[in-house]
Amino acid sequence: MADLKESEANQAPAEVPVKEQTPDIKEKAPKPRKRTGQQAGALRTRAAKSAPQASSSKAVASPTVPTARRIYSEKERAQKLGEIEKQIGRGESIKAAVQKAGISEQTYYQWKKAAGQTTQSDELKDLVKLEEENARLKKLLANRLRNENAELRKKLGLA
Structure with a gap:
């Protein structure tokens, strides 16, 4: 046995393995990239599609599909904010009211903040x-009272 091991060790290999033939150059492996929102959403939806279907007795929440971004006019924003405020006034939660309006909570708070700033400037x-107008009316009233006072003094002969 010992003779076999020694003879195998003494023999030079006829073929050189592939690793030994290549030069010692370090190749950089590509770094894994972070997934963007759309890619991550696509993976989620693919995973949801490939998952086994639940029986009809169990309620399954459907994955949220990102909708196209919409730009609302100032008038539409004010209408949506008004609707949300009405629903909140009726005792509904902010989260539910915002969902019914079709916007996110963050959007609601940003719009509310912006609307508050514009109403403050409008109020100012x-x-x-x-x-x-008040200063103008005060001057007008003061002039009328002076004129009446002067007329009364003339009539009474005090002037």
């Missing part, structure tokens, strides 16, 4: 206009 403009 209205307040400035009212103050200007």
